[in-house]
Amino acid sequence: MSIPVLDFSAYELGKANVSDADLEKLTKELRKAFIEVEKVMSVSKKFFSLPENKKKPFSRGSFSCNVNHGWVSLETERHNWPSEGVDDFQDAQVKFFHRCKELALKVLRLMAVGLGLDSEVFVNEHKHIGSHMNATSLRSLYYPPVDSTRVKENQVRCGEHSDYGSITLLFQSTEGGLQVQNRAEEFVSAPCIPGTVLVNIADLMQRWTSDVYVSVVHRVLLPPAGVSRTRQSLAFFVQPDDESVITCCDGSDKYPPIKSVDYLLSRFNDTYGKKTNLV
Numbered sequence: 001m002s003i004p005v006l007d008f009s010a011y012e013l014g015k016a017n018v019s020d021a022d023l024e025k026l027t028k029e030l031r032k033a034f035i036e037v038e039k040v041m042s043v044s045k046k047f048f049s050l051p052e053n054k055k056k057p058f059s060r061g062s063f064s065c066n067v068n069h070g071w072v073s074l075e076t077e078r079h080n081w082p083s084e085g086v087d088d089f090q091d092a093q094v095k096f097f098h099r100c101k102e103l104a105l106k107v108l109r110l111m112a113v114g115l116g117l118d119s120e121v122f123v124n125e126h127k128h129i130g131s132h133m134n135a136t137s138l139r140s141l142y143y144p145p146v147d148s149t150r151v152k153e154n155q156v157r158c159g160e161h162s163d164y165g166s167i168t169l170l171f172q173s174t175e176g177g178l179q180v181q182n183r184a185e186e187f188v189s190a191p192c193i194p195g196t197v198l199v200n201i202a203d204l205m206q207r208w209t210s211d212v213y214v215s216v217v218h219r220v221l222l223p224p225a226g227v228s229r230t231r232q233s234l235a236f237f238v239q240p241d242d243e244s245v246i247t248c249c250d251g252s253d254k255y256p257p258i259k260s261v262d263y264l265l266s267r268f269n270d271t272y273g274k275k276t277n278l279v
């Protein structure tokens with residue numbers, strides 16, 4: 001699976017007017033990037049694994065509507081706070097935090113519309129980003145150069161996990177190293193395209209949408225032996241407001257309602273030691 005790359009310029013930060021048509025187009029692309037690509041991949045895979053005689057009736061050339069439609073058999077075709085010591089650290093981080101917040105709200109709007117929901121459904125539960133009533137955080141990561149003679153067994157840069165909140169905006173340096181798991185449970189390398197922001201669906205969003213938007217398992221491996229390269233990234237972990245109760249938006253009871261802060265704390269306990277039981 002390749003990771004979809006969308007042009008967000010129609011709805012970029014600071015843009016005052018966005019036409020309904022542009023917004024609708026971007027909403028569809030976003031929905032497709034989050035859901036439909038995987039769907040198409042999986043049905044295609046099913047089709048390809050059928051026996052030859054089941055595929056033949058759908059061969060290219062047998063559709064009167066379009067000569068190019070249809071299946072082509074093999075071999076047919078020839079063709080990633082310190083306020084002292086670093087000037088402007090705090091100022092830069094705070095400004096960046098607010099820009100991320102605005103971008104995240106935009107993405108959340110489109111995600112809601114993409115599900116046929118009111119555009120503000122998710123945004124309404126993210127009213128307090130940047131205050132003590134919301135746990136959204138900006139994490140700045142730097143992975144130092146690696147001395148391959150001192151690497152421990154099975155050591156990685158960041159172990160496989162999915163993020164806890166609604167979405168994560170990830171900004172990565174060009175060295176790469178991030179891998180994301182597709183629905184076939186294979187890890188694929190995320191490309192580092194300058195100027196792009198990687199959007200990860202996180203676990204609360206998966207619960208919220210009853211598994212329509214599925215959270216992504218990801219990891220960062222060490223560079224190959226002998227390669228000392230560093231990695232730097234900025235992760236903006238978007239979390240619903242502490243007191244928001246996340247309930248399946250399709251009205252189902254696939255996941256029981258849970259308070260955002262309770263969910264986050266239980267996940268932190270799991271990550272940092274204590275075990276909690278959640279449904």
Ligand SMILES: O=C(O)CCC(=O)C(=O)O
Pocket residue numbers: 080139141158163170172178218220232233234235
């Ligand atoms: O270095 C990265 O880009 C991954 C960081 C990450 O996944 C995390 O902190 O949750």
Ligand SMILES: [Fe+2]
Pocket residue numbers: 161162163218
């Ligand atoms: Fe992560």
